[in-house]
Amino acid sequence: MTINTIEKREKLTGWLLILPAILVLLFVFVYPIGRAFWLSLFTENLGTELKPIFSGLTNYSRMLSDGRFWQSLWNTTIFTTISIFLELILGMSIALILDKSFRGRGFVRTVSLIPWSLPTAVMGLAWAWIFNDQFGIVNDLLLRLGLIQTNITWLGDPFRAMLALIIADVWKTTPFIAIILLAGLQSISSDLYEAHAIDGANSIQSFRQITIPLLIPQIVIALLFRFAQAFGTFDLVQVMTGGGPAGKTETVSIYIYATIRRYLDFGYGASLVVVTFLLLILAVAIASTAMRKLKVVGANGIRPYKSQL
Numbered sequence: 001m002t003i004n005t006i007e008k009r010e011k012l013t014g015w016l017l018i019l020p021a022i023l024v025l026l027f028v029f030v031y032p033i034g035r036a037f038w039l040s041l042f043t044e045n046l047g048t049e050l051k052p053i054f055s056g057l058t059n060y061s062r063m064l065s066d067g068r069f070w071q072s073l074w075n076t077t078i079f080t081t082i083s084i085f086l087e088l089i090l091g092m093s094i095a096l097i098l099d100k101s102f103r104g105r106g107f108v109r110t111v112s113l114i115p116w117s118l119p120t121a122v123m124g125l126a127w128a129w130i131f132n133d134q135f136g137i138v139n140d141l142l143l144r145l146g147l148i149q150t151n152i153t154w155l156g157d158p159f160r161a162m163l164a165l166i167i168a169d170v171w172k173t174t175p176f177i178a179i180i181l182l183a184g185l186q187s188i189s190s191d192l193y194e195a196h197a198i199d200g201a202n203s204i205q206s207f208r209q210i211t212i213p214l215l216i217p218q219i220v221i222a223l224l225f226r227f228a229q230a231f232g233t234f235d236l237v238q239v240m241t242g243g244g245p246a247g248k249t250e251t252v253s254i255y256i257y258a259t260i261r262r263y264l265d266f267g268y269g270a271s272l273v274v275v276t277f278l279l280l281i282l283a284v285a286i287a288s289t290a291m292r293k294l295k296v297v298g299a300n301g302i303r304p305y306k307s308q309l
Contacts, residue, residue: 033277040271046264059271069272071247072255073279079162079251080230083169087226088219090170091177098178099185109182116175124239127168131155131240158248161241165249169236173229177222184218185211224284231280252276 040059042052063069098109115123130136131154142148154160188211196206234253237243243250243258256276260269 033274036270036273036277039267040274042267044266045268050264050266052267055267059268060275062268063271063275068247068250069252069255072243072250072252075162075247075249076231076233076251076253079165079169079233079249080227083166083173083230084223084226086166086170087174087177088223090174091181091222094174094178095181095185098182112178113175115172116179118172120172120235121239123172124168124236127164127171128155128240131164155241156245158245161245161249165237165240168240169230169233172236173226177226180218180222181215184215188214220288224287227287228280228284231283232276 039052041054041056043055043058044050044052094112098105098112131138133139133151133153133156136154138154139148139151142152152160154164192210193206196210201209232253233251234257237249237251237254238257241249243254252272253276256269256272259265259272
């Protein structure tokens, strides 16, 4: 049996092994988005008595002048960008703390995962009560500390409502990033830090020249996962603000839900799904490319000190 024949059999075996996974992905991802694209070519709403009428790309041209869609896209971008930025900083800090050896470390690691394990809808309801203007603990603490004189309507003001959503999301999902980064920290050999210290490096230099470059793969994974999740957030916003006030916290997913379930505009709702999916894929592709380049730069950026001995 020749080497080429063995290689061909190995490739065939590999394809056969991954074929079930490919079929599942096609069924879960490709079929729904293909179905949505097909529905987006029709006008199906109360005006047509919920009967599909072929209209081509009319729904997509309508989207260009839909101010509510662009507002929801902007809200989603703001929410996603700020949340992920804060989660990365806090997640890195928590991971560095949990990587240290101290009494009760296992218990602390377990407790730190509680926010991530809670159902988002339940957690969102709890935060809605925390920021309640009449009975919320936030106003109560601020009043007791003398920082405010009257209750603040946290969820009734556009800026403060968005701030409340970001705080709630950061509280829930920071442990996810922390646990991924902690796994990366555990894989870094302590010998690297010891050798770096012997060569005269301090802790900040070790963090910048060893920890960050070697954590780039985990950072990339965490950011991509969180970007996809935050961009499609629904339950947190629905429970806390419902997209209000005045649509200033309405995300794309909330707008799609309202279009399909409240207004029964199935054709236009399908077009919103397709465009949002394509935007998400484009953003993830751009982020993946940038992170891969950053990974290469980070890997090449490890410069060992010249020994002073």
